[in-house]
Amino acid sequence: MAKDMSYEALNARKNEIMKAAMQISYEDFELAGIGFNYEKMMDEVGYSIEEMRKMQLENAVGNTPLLEMRNLTALARKYAPAGKGARILVKDEACNASGSFKARRAAIAVQQAKKLGYKGVIAATSGNYGAAVAAQAAMNGLKCIVVQECYDNDKIGQPEILEKQRICEAYGAEVVQLTVGPELFTTFLGLLEETGYFNASLYTPFGIAGVETLGYELAEQCRQRYGKDPDVVVCTNAGGGNLTGTARGLIKADATKTQVVGASIDLKGLHMASNGDFNKKSCTTGHTGFAIPFVTWPDRSDCPRNAARTLRYMDRYVIVKQGEVFYITQALAVLEGYERGPAGNTSLTAAFVLAQEMNEDEIIIVQETEYTGAGKHTMPQLTFAKQNGVDVLFGDPDNEIPGKTLVFPEDPGMIKAREYDLSKAKKSYIHNCVKNYDMATASEEDINYIMDEIKESREFVLAELKGAGITI
Amino acid sequence: MISAKKGDWVQVENIVLPAGHRAPQVPEDTQKCDLKMWVKGEALQDAKEDEELEVKTTTGRIVKGRLVEVNSRYVHDYGEFQPELLKIEHQLKEILFGGEK
Numbered sequence: 227m228a229k230d231m232s233y234e235a236l237n238a239r240k241n242e243i244m245k246a247a248m249q250i251s252y253e254d255f256e257l258a259g260i261g262f263n264y265e266k267m268m269d270e271v272g273y274s275i276e277e278m279r280k281m282q283l284e285n286a287v288g289n290t291p292l293l294e295m296r297n298l299t300a301l302a303r304k305y306a307p308a309g310k311g312a313r314i315l316v317k318d319e320a321c322n323a324s325g326s327f328k329a330r331r332a333a334i335a336v337q338q339a340k341k342l343g344y345k346g347v348i349a350a351t352s353g354n355y356g357a358a359v360a361a362q363a364a365m366n367g368l369k370c371i372v373v374q375e376c377y378d379n380d381k382i383g384q385p386e387i388l389e390k391q392r393i394c395e396a397y398g399a400e401v402v403q404l405t406v407g408p409e410l411f412t413t414f415l416g417l418l419e420e421t422g423y424f425n426a427s428l429y430t431p432f433g434i435a436g437v438e439t440l441g442y443e444l445a446e447q448c449r450q451r452y453g454k455d456p457d458v459v460v461c462t463n464a465g466g467g468n469l470t471g472t473a474r475g476l477i478k479a480d481a482t483k484t485q486v487v488g489a490s491i492d493l494k495g496l497h498m499a500s501n502g503d504f505n506k507k508s509c510t511t512g513h514t515g516f517a518i519p520f521v522t523w524p525d526r527s528d529c530p531r532n533a534a535r536t537l538r539y540m541d542r543y544v545i546v547k548q549g550e551v552f553y554i555t556q557a558l559a560v561l562e563g564y565e566r567g568p569a570g571n572t573s574l575t576a577a578f579v580l581a582q583e584m585n586e587d588e589i590i591i592v593q594e595t596e597y598t599g600a601g602k603h604t605m606p607q608l609t610f611a612k613q614n615g616v617d618v619l620f621g622d623p624d625n626e627i628p629g630k631t632l633v634f635p636e637d638p639g640m641i642k643a644r645e646y647d648l649s650k651a652k653k654s655y656i657h658n659c660v661k662n663y664d665m666a667t668a669s670e671e672d673i674n675y676i677m678d679e680i681k682e683s684r685e686f687v688l689a690e691l692k693g694a695g696i697t698i
Numbered sequence: 699m700i701s702a703k704k705g706d707w708v709q710v711e712n713i714v715l716p717a718g719h720r721a722p723q724v725p726e727d728t729q730k731c732d733l734k735m736w737v738k739g740e741a742l743q744d745a746k747e748d749e750e751l752e753v754k755t756t757t758g759r760i761v762k763g764r765l766v767e768v769n770s771r772y773v774h775d776y777g778e779f780q781p782e783l784l785k786i787e788h789q790l791k792e793i794l795f796g797g798e799k
């Protein structure tokens with residue numbers, strides 16, 4: 227009998243579809259209360275650093291260069307007090323096959339699919355991950371489908387996303403494109419069921435463990451060249467895998483004193499599922515519209531448990547503006563001779579400011595770049611912004627209103643890294659636990675789980691739970 | 699008016715969810731829009747623009763939809779020159795290397 231492929235029926239079969247498409251027994255890691263055993267999941271499902279490096283190197287991923295930004299460092303020092311201005315290094319992840327750090331995740335996911343005997347892989351993404359999965363599938367003789375949220379209702383697409391469509395097709399993938407909306411997930415479920423392919427989700431333990439090699443490598447490279455660990459590593463943050471994987475890799479390399487900073491672009495006020503707002507964004511990743519919901523509630527992904535959990539690792543979180551990121555992208559091109567995509571420069575923008583607070587003999591590492599090309603470049607993105615009624619001007623970036631203006635700093639000294647209050651994010655995480663699990667009481671196990679989830683003291687967690695009327 | 703012959707590489711369009719039947723969490727402006735889907739593949743029949751046909755995608759799936767494009771053009775490019783970027787370039791060089799001619 228033909229299966230009911232309606233929207234409701236597909237969603238009702240979600241768990242069985244996911245299980246068949248990943249073969250991960252997530253229930254094995256669940257604890258009695260609200261939590262699950264994260265480390266056990268990462269240990270049992272992931273691979274060791276050595277295994278992953280091998281898998282990645284065999285597939286044109288990893289060993290990317292760590293570059294010193296001499297002119298950007300000199301520029302930062304012009305604005306820093308005497309003796310301040312850390313050395314800025316960038317790990318050129320654009321050198322991975324397919325042009326971004328996402329290749330690290332895709333390499334492991336595709337090897338896993340191959341090992342389990344799947345004929346193809348599917349990923350739901352409008353970003354670099356699509357290119358990464360498509361390229362890895364091509365190298366390994368697997369079929370590939372990429373599901374993209376691509377167009378508004380008039381079939382107008384972000385130039386950056388159109389480029390992702392092109393590159394996925396260039397690597398031989400089938401691209402399924404949709405208009406704006408979260409129902410994409412149901413289409414994705416339907417495709418998994420129809421094809422029997424592997425769910426190469428961004429959020430599986432393989433997907434996150436694949437990024438650990440990035441943190442590990444950069445610690446090794448920094449030690450080798452400068453005889454010490456990096457003082458700060460900045461990660462562009464959206465769904466959280468980039469930061470989580472990098473931080474875990476640093477810990478595995480014993481770089482436990484390195485501060486891990488997240489950076490996102492401010493897109494406050496733009497609704498992610500709004501048809502009208504869709505093409506008002508001038509950056510399609512690394513922004514708060516995606517990042518804040520994931521930071522404060524990671525388990526909203528296409529996996530039962532998300533392996534990307536940033537509050538476990540983030541020491542500090544800063545917000546930059548679109549105009550600032552475009553400015554620094556231009557600076558990277560004309561001062562350093564590296565033309566790299568804008569979104570990956572979110573962390574570089576933050577590092578330019580953070581370096582000014584740090585001592586001259588300290589090191590700050592921007593852990594990625596992404597490729598650039600037609601569509602995925604400041605020029606077409608600014609052209610598109612203007613076509614969509616966004617005013618591009620010079621002024622104080624603090625006055626930028628996402629979707630209405632894009633404000634280049636009048637002077638690079640005006641670029642800021644705005645502190646995002648992490649304790650607010652942590653409290654919001656606790657409130658999401660209460661709401662999403664309908665908590666009335668909290669067990670000892672629940673409390674310990676939350677403490678691990680947000681890297682906070684028992685007092686902090688208890689105060690917030692009690693405030694929400696939870697019986698301990 | 700485009701048309702496709704059997705064997706042409708075409709793009710078809712489908713409505714996955716009609717307006718008014720979108721997910722409840724979708725904001726108001728999106729509620730008013732159909733959820734549309736586009737897929738490319740080899741035409742399995744001749745068809746004129748807007749006529750329904752079946753295509754075979756690169757993964758071998760058979761998908762039905764309305765013909766919208768043949769040999770679709772990639773429309774994205776490097777855009778128009780943005781003078782703001784030139785201003786930034788000049789400013790940065792002046793700050794770092796100013797005076798050196």
Ligand SMILES: Cc1ncc(COP(=O)(O)O)c(C=O)c1O
Pocket residue numbers: 326327328353354355462463464465466467468469511512569570594595596
């Ligand atoms: C180039 C680049 N940098 C950073 C990110 C953010 O990574 P994550 O979603 O894992 O936080 C993405 C993807 O979203 C990306 O494509």
